Amino acid sequence: MPISQILPQLKSLFGDRMTTNAGVLESHGRDEGSLPSAAPDAVVFVHTTDEVSQVAKLCHGTGVPIVAFGAGTSLEGHIAAPQGGVCIDFTQMNKVICVHEADMDAVVQPGITRKTLNAHLRDTGLFFPVDPGADATIGGMCATRASGTSTVRYGSMKDNVLALEVVLADGRIVKTANRARKSAAGYDLTRLMIGSEGTLGLITAVTVKLHPIPETVTAAICPFPRVEDAVDCVITAIQTGIPMARMELLDALSMKAVNQYSQLNYAQAPTLFLEFEGSSVAVAEQVEMVQAIAAEHGGTDFQWATQSEDRARLWAARHNLYYAGLALRPGCRALTTDVCVPISNLAECIHRTHQAFEASALTGLILGHVGDGNFHTLILFDPDDAQERQEVERLGADIVAQALALDGTCTGEHGIGMGKTKYLTAELGEPAVDAMALIKAALDPTHILNPGKIIPTAPK
Template identity: 60%
Template sequence: MNALTTAPRRPLPQTFIDALAAGFGARFSTAEAVRAHHGHDESHFPDALPDAVVFPHTTEEVAVIVALCREHGVALIPYGVGSSLEGHILAVRGGISVDFSEMNKVLAVHAEDMDAVVQPGVTRKQLNAELHGSGLFFPIDPGADASLGGMAATRASGTNAVRYGTMRENVLGMTAVLADGRVIRTGGRARKSSSGYDLTRLLVGSEGTLGLITELTVRLHPLPEAVSAAICTFPDVDAAVRTVIQTIQLGVPVARIELLDSLTVTAINRYSKTTLREAPMLFFEFHGSPAGVEEQAATVQELARDNGGEDFEWATRPEDRSRLWQARHDTYFACLNLKPGCRGITTDVCVPISRLAEAIAGTRADIAASGLTAPIVGHVGDGNFHTLILVDPEDAAEIERAEALNRRIVERALALDGTCTGEHGIGFGKQDFLLAEHGEAAVDAMRLVKQALDPHNLLNPGKVIPGL
């Protein structure tokens, strides 16, 4: 068990409970079932329940909650939909969970300027449904129907990042409540600015440790005129990875390239009732004009053939593409079903594209040596891949072997000029790796920022910065 989850906690002051109960009524709860829901995420870490949960509706209400927490020394943990993988929303020091699910309004869509203003509880699917008929869409797709506030807080990306970037590139501005209750607005709707420190980029990826995001202005993109998706099988993973590297180095503007090893394909077939050939596979998607899409597809198909790729299957109808990508998004739960009752330790390294083959080959060798079940899947178009290490949560020795495997994968990625996390964030699961990646001086600089903005360490304590 992670030591942070067993830290002693003091009960919430009764005056604090009374104030929140009076101000929020049924939107404040200390019920066991509600707390349990907010003390569990998709990581392998033990649950850590908050002492209470509150559901704000406005920025002003969030400021009231923060002010009360500051007055009484109570920690706050922001909560989106609970899909995080590194313990971000676990109440490792107690405190209250601030659930943004009822702050879920699309406040404005500026079609001419291709941006939208949303509350943090809006999910990516909800926003795209709201944009239906506008000719625009929001492309960041981490798989789960995550909230945009949570996606900004963890600097999420996903399958479309190779073409459209990550949340870092697609958040133009935000409203946030700082630890002292002050409300700030960062960035704006202009597409560029040289005005002051870039507080938007500071808060994107801060994982709720520097401020609570209550409003976002996000960049929208035109729906492509033509879209085509395809799958292609390969004789081995190395051949698939060579195809990816050549595609990117040639400058083909693919929208998505996803790698699935044969074990992952087996899991998908069982879970999603598909009939894919159980071999290493790439999923592709191409966006653009009809002629551009056709040219991209022909180039990639030729590269794949040169590397032994075969069985190219095309999906041009929207329903066929949706079915294909839904199967890809179901890989996490599909792979968990390979070992019923297990939990998954998900690795999240990202390396320069030229080092991708070396990173994946080394990872496959490590998995074989470990004796663990660990399918590989990834957004390999930008050098990011995941290994889902399946473990029995009651088997301490197996968890120890899995964590050792995870460490070897990360250490290799860092040695190849990569990062310990391409999209999941640090939480408290990767704090040691943060230090290994950036060094003591850089982490000290991060610590100074945290202490300046949150001197009492009330905002999501125990996350990101070691020792806080």
């Protein structure tokens, strides 16, 4: 059904908070990835769960698609509206509802970003740890099962959410759990919704776990002769039980890009970015142990950043890598892909990826959340050159195929969206994808929630 039939109702519900302005529509159909954008037909800026429920009821009755929108920082076309419909923008539904300091949790609206939440928490001595790089919204991070640099220590969104409030496709409001730290009461609707990318429900409140801000934090970088040496160092550190806070790997070309972009002069070698945290005694012990382990693998040239400004500079270099990579070739865009393998296969997977880059005319950089076996590539290409677009596609598919062959996943943290639906069956098999399609059909029988994402087809 064309959206025009529900526009009057949307207008009367939202007034000025509903728009069909072309510029606004366009900006809501484009994420930070390299897939083509697709604008919705209307955008509503919601303030309450009840409003979300009313939009769902309208769309459920008429078959109009709904796409949820947070910060727009996803990478696999999650927020594109290929079938048009209503975009629900959650950015004005961004309050902290409640902080429970003794329980170390907070209830927030989905549109709050992680940095705003952490700023709000500063005086409590607590923080929310999941850090995907981008200043994404908490709701969006739930929807994509986000993780990032701190996941090796604190886990991903699936580990840091206690409960959700979710509006189903038909407008009913579901509480997935309460604030108890654990529960064995029925199916885990919380985890089912986390990572469902807006295809099973619309997240309207999130109860997140918080953690104590550590007493001491120290960071360091250390170059290694080869990627394998860096990875072996990480494996040994983890097996030794050292609770590292962050363990990031940048390959030699990434270090070159960082140096050029940020006017630094780090060694152009595979390099670990490490962070240690805890009590001062515990950090001192961790530092000593990791230095000894690194030395066994040829990593001896540690550069330390103990002061908070030095750490900020070090991590800024890491977090700016996307822009540093783009600057290697002015005017280019980058395909940011994302795979994750068992850590014992990580060096091999990176090695095969480097070989694929060497055999290609395109340039690729590798950076990884190495403690989790997760890495990204930035493959630089000219978006106006059809041959390069084809080559970058081929390389992306090749990297995924290598990861799957090494018992890995086609996405460690970016999600399936539209960009990776083609890999899901190769990864998990037809029965698993069909089980997902059955669940999708059960909870969203008219297929209005973010159509075309994860499960683009009906169950068999």
